[in-house]
Amino acid sequence: MTLTTTRTDPAPPTGTDPVLSVRDLRISFPSEAGPVEAVRGVGFDLLPGRTLGIVGESGSGKSATALGIMGLLPPSATMSGEVLLGGRDLVGLGDRELSGVRGKSIGMVFQDPLSSLTPIHSVGRLLRDALRVHQNLTKQAAWEQAVELLDLVGIPDPRERARSFPHEFSGGMRQRVVIAMAIANRPSVLVADEPTTALDVTVQAQILDVLRLAQRETGAGLVLITHDLGVVAGYADDIAVMYAGRFVERAGVDELFRRPTMPYTARLLAAVPTVDSGVRRPLAAIGGEPPTPADLPPGCPFASRCAVALDACRAEEPALREVTGHGHVACLRAEEVADGTLDPAGPADRADEHPGPVRAGAGDVVLRVEDLVRTFPLTKGALLKRRVGTLHAVNGVSFELRAGETLGLVGESGSGKTTTLLEVLRLRRPESGRIEIAGTEVGTVQSAADVRELRQNVQIVMQDPLGALDPRLPVHQLLAEPLQAIGRGRDAIRTRIHELLTLVGLDASVGDRFPAALSGGQRQRIGIARALATEPKLLALDEPLSALDVSVQAGVINLLARLKRELGLAYLVVAHDLAVVRYISDRIAVMYLGHIVETGDTETLFSDPRHPYTRALLSAIPVPDPQRERTRERVVLRGELPSAARLPAGCAFVDRCPLYRLAGDDVRQRCRTERPAPRVVAGQPGHVYACHAA
């Protein structure tokens, strides 16, 4: 049980017995239309110290699999098959028997650290309770162990912090606590369900390191469930790809990434935007949407989206079978793909290639922001509010955006990127600085009519299309609303709605449907159509793709590129996912604590990042390629984004800067006391960064 595997040496499976064996696991949930099979026969073996990555999109059944293994499914769900933990079958055990296993032999790390800790107990108490469930410890002894665990997972000052409550921790710190709880009783199996999805990339890298450390400490086998192919590439030993409730491909990490054999895996990999150096490869979207588990077609569930499907694929669902030299694949044409005679992307599909952002020449300036400042007062006291500080959310931000151009604002949460966007959309005189939209300075517009006129030029696309669209309005009414607001006539509205639907690539028949009846990708297209209704010049996109699955995301990226080309729009994109930003932006501005620390053309910035923060941000993103992921040099930032309430006098990044730690005394002095001025990189016009040391 003490076997550990390091990342550079993932291969040798020493002949140990598996700690966890799952055989033909089936899980179904009751629904109005009869039982829905969320998991349809999943099976695997997990050896101690090894990591199995389960990759799938939403609705593929990966979370249900995790909860099924833990015995935490809602009581209404039915489960069959075998979950053998150390030779004991967990399926069919009652809650009492299972509670003796959970936490002791299997630990689980959940997705959202913000909601997975009980808010009214201190983290020390949570850990102490977790220990005392299975071990006969005094409160005092358990508390001591809790403090040691907090220390192990990298909580600074653990003795003091054990008394703190979850809300006093940041997201990354809370996830460390959740991991500490999962490993408290040294389980032999760890299940991590999307452990880093809710976190910033820089924090994600830290948490993955903690998870690795926890696994090494306990020697546990890890089931890592994620939608992010990059995360599993660098982490897992074996990978299983899930689609519509089944494993469609299961192989070692190197084999899988070298030659993905199930067409779905291959297309999924091709649809992932990447940031690794070299040229930007075209994104190939998978057409269509993942099937809903309630309504599965006969035959292979991927057949309708597959470019190389045969008639036989639609008749019967292929079983998962061994393909020599690769692993297990559920595809009739697996051998052809495996030996390289068949391209799973299909022969004719390359026409839909993403041409990359084409700069539409130097258009007119649509948005000019100069020295924008936005602060929020921090108050204390219930009755009489007194100001105890100021939060500098946006601090002297300047940029320019021309027609036909996309500017991506990137940074961790709390960096001020969304505040910048909202300031632009607010259409009021900013606290300090200037905002100019299509040649009109925002502060000078007084009358309500002029503001409404200006509003037509700026529209927003929200992050979560389900939350942004009124669930009680059908699509045509959703699209008519902005047109009615600007006083269009009935007939004009009808023709415009038709135009809009065609523009975003939707059929006119969706007009009668309600948002709930649409898929995620269709909903986001409606969100875009609604924003385009008033023919704006500037579109503000707030995390437009983060709520979408990878296979759908690529289609929306391509749509955005086409709309920009056809309509000459300017996009202001806020996103935390640098890989996505790379595919839609012409220029990128990296924000840190309300400052733009580096800005430049997308490709220059990616190939030659100058600011240490940009470098760290870029290197934190996992690359979906196991070889490169293991060998590449990574800059893992220490700590998390500090509060914008106490800005350092000098460079805002000084506390976390890796260059600062290496720099000489004179440079350090300047970093601490003098705010770095923007510098232009020689030979790269438009590439500006603010750093003393680089």
Place this chain on the structure above:
Amino acid sequence: MLRHVTRKAAGWLLMIAVATNATYFLASWFLDPRSNYQGQRPVRSEAQIDLALAPYNLDPRVPVVHRWWDWVTSVVLRFDWGKSPTGVSVNGEIGYRSLVSAELVVIATVLSVVVGVALGVYTASRQYGWADRVSQAVSIVVFNIPASVIALAVVFVAIWLNQHAGLHFLYVAGENSPNVQGLLPTIGDRLLHLILPTLTLTLMGYVGYHLTQRSLLLDTLNADFVRTAQATGLTRAQAIRRHALRTALIPTATSVAFSVPAIFTGAIITETIFGWNGMGRYFVQTISKNDVHGTVATAAFAAALTAIGAILADIATVFLDPRVRVS
């Protein structure tokens, strides 16, 4: 904590003073104590009536501000809340009746909360099971029956039981039996008299706690942190009790504390049917008999209970939610 409570208490004291004085002026304007004497035989003249009211500081010929000043000084200096238009001491009445009410209300409230919350927890963890459906149906039916009907139904059932089952301890009227001597027999006798009114008040009170606690708990039952607690090895029932319930109890604690004054003065129908001389009946009597001082004293009593309830709610919140102590 102590500083916080003291500060809160000072605020509430101010509130009570304002509310009580405002009630004094309102009562003086709208209630006419002279009407108590107008129906008497032999008929008295206006001047005679006013003269009769004068010793009780209720003479309408004296300016209201003047009367108020006398009343306030007597309350503040001697804690004497005045007399009714017929000369009965308000202090004596309230002193006796508040104890009678307390007997009735405290037990009934505790029972309502315990029964209601327990049912809420039991049914929430079995949502849509038969136990949930049945108890919810019963609760909704009980909720819609007027208090007087419930009380009378309880009385009829008790009489039937007394007659057919030969029971003799279900008293349907009064707070105590006459001619009972000694401490223990008195307590026993009072407790037996309490059974039926307490049952009535509990039936009326538990439903609210059952339904709100059920929905509050349902909100937290499927929270991620309950699942995390289960993942550490707690059974579902343990995880609900230790993690979900405590969070879901916070709003209930607040509502219990604030409902205390309402029950104290609101149990009129139960008191009337079972013949108890509690605060609820006193409140109605003082208004109908144009008893200015009695009305004001009842209002002050209710205000004081509200304040105590609010402070208790604060303490309960701090006890249940340790986060409050941090900030």
